[in-house]
Amino acid sequence: xxxxxxxxxxxxxxxxxxxxxxxxxxxxxxxxxxxxxxxxxxxxxxxxxxxxxxxxxxxxxxxxxxxxxxxxxxxxxxxxxxxxxxxxxxxxxxxxxxxxxxxxxxxxxxxxxxxxxxxxxxxxxxxxxxxxxxxxxxxxxxxxxxxxxxxxxxxxxxxxxxxxxxxxxxxxxxxxxxxxxxxxxxxxxxxxxxxxxxxxxxxxxxxxxxxxxxxxxxxxxxxxxxxxxxxxxxxxxxxxxxxxxxxxxxxxxxxxxxxxxxxxxxxxxxxxxxxxxxxxxxxxxxxxxxxxxxxxxxxxxxxxxxxxxxxxxxxxxxxxxxxxxxxxxxxxxxxxxxxxxxxxxxxxxxxxxxxxxxxxxxxxxxxxxxxxxxxxxxxxxxxxxxxxxxxxxxxxxxxxxxxxxxxxxxxxxxxxxxxxxxxxxxxxxxxxxxxxxxx
Numbered sequence: 001x002x003x004x005x006x007x008x009x010x011x012x013x014x015x016x017x018x019x020x021x022x023x024x025x026x027x028x029x030x031x032x033x034x035x036x037x038x039x040x041x042x043x044x045x046x047x048x049x050x051x052x053x054x055x056x057x058x059x060x061x062x063x064x065x066x067x068x069x070x071x072x073x074x075x076x077x078x079x080x081x082x083x084x085x086x087x088x089x090x091x092x093x094x095x096x097x098x099x100x101x102x103x104x105x106x107x108x109x110x111x112x113x114x115x116x117x118x119x120x121x122x123x124x125x126x127x128x129x130x131x132x133x134x135x136x137x138x139x140x141x142x143x144x145x146x147x148x149x150x151x152x153x154x155x156x157x158x159x160x161x162x163x164x165x166x167x168x169x170x171x172x173x174x175x176x177x178x179x180x181x182x183x184x185x186x187x188x189x190x191x192x193x194x195x196x197x198x199x200x201x202x203x204x205x206x207x208x209x210x211x212x213x214x215x216x217x218x219x220x221x222x223x224x225x226x227x228x229x230x231x232x233x234x235x236x237x238x239x240x241x242x243x244x245x246x247x248x249x250x251x252x253x254x255x256x257x258x259x260x261x262x263x264x265x266x267x268x269x270x271x272x273x274x275x276x277x278x279x280x281x282x283x284x285x286x287x288x289x290x291x292x293x294x295x296x297x298x299x300x301x302x303x304x305x306x307x308x309x310x311x312x313x314x315x316x317x318x319x320x321x322x323x324x325x326x327x328x329x330x331x332x333x334x335x336x337x338x339x340x341x342x343x344x345x346x347x348x349x350x351x352x353x354x355x356x357x358x359x360x361x362x363x364x365x366x367x368x369x370x371x372x373x374x375x376x377x378x379x380x381x382x383x384x385x386x387x388x389x390x391x392x393x394x395x396x397x398x399x400x401x402x403x404x405x406x407x408x409x410x411x412x413x414x415x416x417x418x419x420x421x422x423x424x425x426x427x428x429x430x431x432x433x434x435x436x437x438x439x
Contacts, residue, residue, distance in 0.1 A: 028081050032068075033112050035090065037101060041109040042068045043088035043117070044077065050084030051121030052398070055110055055144060057102065059129030059151075059383070060259060063095025072128050072150070072383065072390065079387040079422070080394075086120070088113045096262030099157065099330040102134045107143055124397055126390070127152055128383050129351060132342075133330065136359070139371075142337035146397040150343045150390070151383040155355035155435060157330030158323065161263065161272035163352065163437035164256055165316065166282065167223025167249075168199065169274055173313050174215040174306055175202035184260075184270040184316055192258040200253050207246050213239075214295035218306065220245035221288035222279070222437070224352035225252070228380055234347065238291045248349040256350070269319025271326040273439070279310040287433030334362035336371040339400040341410055343375050343385060343393050346430050350382040354435035373400075373410035376430035388423035389415075 031043040058069040070089035071077030080087060090109040092098035098105075106125070114120060122145040127135025132152020139147040153160055165183060172181040176198060186192045206212025225248045227241035228234035235241055264270050283289055283303075296303040344353050356374050363372045373396070377389055395418055396409035408414045412427040419425030 031113065031116055035093075035105060035108045035112070037093045037105070039090045039093040039101065039105040039108070040068045041088065041090040041112060042070050043086065043109075043113045044070060044081060045086045045117055046081045046084055048084050049086050049117070052084075053086045053088060053110070053113065053120035053123045054080060054394070055106055055123055055125045055138075056087060056089035057106055057125065057127040057131030057134035057138075058089060059131050060097065061095045062259065062262065066091045066095040072126070072385070073387075076387040076390050079391060083391070086113075086117065094266075097130070097157070097259075097266050097330075099130075099133070100266055102131075103137050103141070106134060106138060107141075110143070122146070122398070122401055124148060124394060124401075126150070126394070129153060132351070133157075133332070136332045136340065139336050139338055139340045140333060144338060146338050146401045147340040148343070148390075148393045148397050149340060150385060150393070151345065151348060151351050152342060153351050153355065154332060154342065154359040155352070155438075156332055157263065157267075157326040158271055159355070159358065159435070159438055161260070161270065161326070162274070162439055163222070163224055163435075164260070165272040165274055166277070166279075166437050167219050167225070168195075168257070169314065169316075170215070170219035170222050170279070170310055171199050171202060173310055174219065175199075175206050175212070184272045185319075186257070186261045186264055186270075189258060189261060192261050196254050196257050199257075200250060203246065203249055203253070210295070210299035211301050213242050213246070214292070214299040214301055215306065216246055216249065217242045217288070217292050217295050218283065218303070220249055221283060221286045221292055223249070224354050224435070224437070225249055226347035226349055226353075226380070227288065227291065228347040230380070238294050241291050242295060252349050264322070267322040267325045269322030271318050271323040272316065273318035273323075274314040274316050277311065277314045277439075279314070280304065280307040282436045283307060285434055285436045332359065332362060334359070334364070334366035334368060336363060336366070336368040339371050339373075339397060339406075341373045341375060341393055341397050341400075343377065343389065344432075345377050345379045345381060345384050346428070346432075347380040348382050352435065353432045357432045358435040358438055373406055375410055375412060375415055376428055376432075378426045378428040378430070386419075386424045388419040388425045389427070391422055392416075392419035392425065392427070
């Protein structure tokens, strides 16, 4: 049999293994345990285990509840178990921004599970949101065989703090001029709540005027808010795009600002800063500049004057220790050691799709682009994937692990073809815009 023929047979076998259930609603054994640092873990092992272990890293949880999880959702868990995959995942040692222990907790879970069920033929790390950052870091360690990162914060913790700060800075300076609004260094929920109230009230009031809507659009562009919130397709009308940004800002500010309390607590300070930032330069690199400029013209406002005001008021410095901690624990280097596929919706309000472009550049600078592939789903929402999309992504990673080549497995057309045999899917060709907030 020729090499080409053998490869074709292997790829067909892989496709069938993913698409066809091994045993519908297969029985699974639930295993549990606790790591020395107090992190708990669970694993579900089907009776007909196919030898592949999916190591799931869950996303950010405010706490105090912090149960372990081994799949993104119940439907995806069942779809994986039906096809013979074993699932495992930890709680991490604490809730909130758990990057100080999460990678070690996941590897500890892997060791504990394999001690109970035997060594897996292959281990695929599956991460979601903050857990997507965890899985990206696992891809740099070489202790797993492949990685599927979904809706991941792959821009890292430093960029997370800074892009949120840029948007909040614009809202505070332009909508609440002269008022003292805390933007960084939150150490108590009360501090965060006060800022949430101030900014969300200002946004709601500003939405009533053309000038206010223009300034919301500017702040939203700095905060990478999607311009698509409802409907089957992204809007092309600037007013509709601004309405989407307003909707997302109103929903996300009450979540992201209190979440910064956890980050400050574990990092020992706030790594966010905007000293020396030229906000005109940031906005002029943004794909949303045409929309922002048009809304400013319609409102009779001077965009350059507002950008100059933002630059002059940019005086927030980072806590040096916290910045070092975030770079050490929460920042991907791009130095991949195993194959990684990233999945992202094109309108994600909590993990900007722009992160993907920044991450690809980071991997390219490390000389590891051959190990990375990125795919996109035309849908609104954070981590809004179907079980079929998760399975298609997993199949692509398995093909790369087993054959040493991506071939066409990660192309959107192939992902859509495979996923459509399982359920609903919306893979699409897409190129993310620049992430302008990288310092």
